[in-house]
Amino acid sequence: MFLIALVGVGVSVQAQESTPSNPDSLVVVVSTKNAIDTLDKKQLIDIFMGRFKSFPNGDFVTPIDYFAGSPQRKEFYELLVGKSERKINAYWSRLLFSGRATPPEKASSVPDIIQMMREDVNVLAYINASKVTKEMKIVYRFE
Numbered sequence: 001m002f003l004i005a006l007v008g009v010g011v012s013v014q015a016q017e018s019t020p021s022n023p024d025s026l027v028v029v030v031s032t033k034n035a036i037d038t039l040d041k042k043q044l045i046d047i048f049m050g051r052f053k054s055f056p057n058g059d060f061v062t063p064i065d066y067f068a069g070s071p072q073r074k075e076f077y078e079l080l081v082g083k084s085e086r087k088i089n090a091y092w093s094r095l096l097f098s099g100r101a102t103p104p105e106k107a108s109s110v111p112d113i114i115q116m117m118r119e120d121v122n123v124l125a126y127i128n129a130s131k132v133t134k135e136m137k138i139v140y141r142f143e
Contacts (some may be wrong), residue, residue, distance in 0.1 A: 023130035026076055028140040033121040035059065039139045043082060047124060049091070050101030054120070063104035064113055064125035076126050079142045 006022060028044060036055050038048075046052040048063050054118055055061050068075040068085065077088045095101040107113045110131045115134060117123045124139075 018142060023128065025129050026072065026079060026126050026142055027132065027138045028124065028126045029117075029130045029132060029136040030124055030139050031117045032135055032137050033123045034137070036139055037137070039124075039141070043081070045142055048104060050095055050103065055124075060118050060122050062116070064107050064116060064123055065104035069110055070108075072126065072128070088105045112127050 028039065034055075035057055036059075039056070043052075043056060047055075047061055048065070053061060066076075068089065074085045077083050077085060077099065081088075083091070092103045096103070103117070107116060110127055113123070113125045113127060114133060114135065117125070127139075128138075129141075
């Protein structure tokens, strides 16, 4: 009897972990075909700020960003590095001028991201939790 109760608790905990607590919160996703299951904040910073061009396992990564002015982009960089979109744009201007890095590719909508993910399993993108599809897996949640 006690063993059955533990199994039930494990199932409910697992269901809670896979269900977004706030459907409007941003999450970072990859294709379900991607080998990566989780990333930490430092790894995300290194990828989205142009320091690394690969996932921790060595596979090439294609980070996707929304166009300037989108609410998701503003929120993402505030959560990720605590910087405004204006400061992020200035950061990329300096890096582009020096030739040291290339900014993430741009998408204008979730359907664009879904299409990019279908074409490239190494796409890494951020979206609202409510927009996650069965083709995506969440690799990071902002707390």
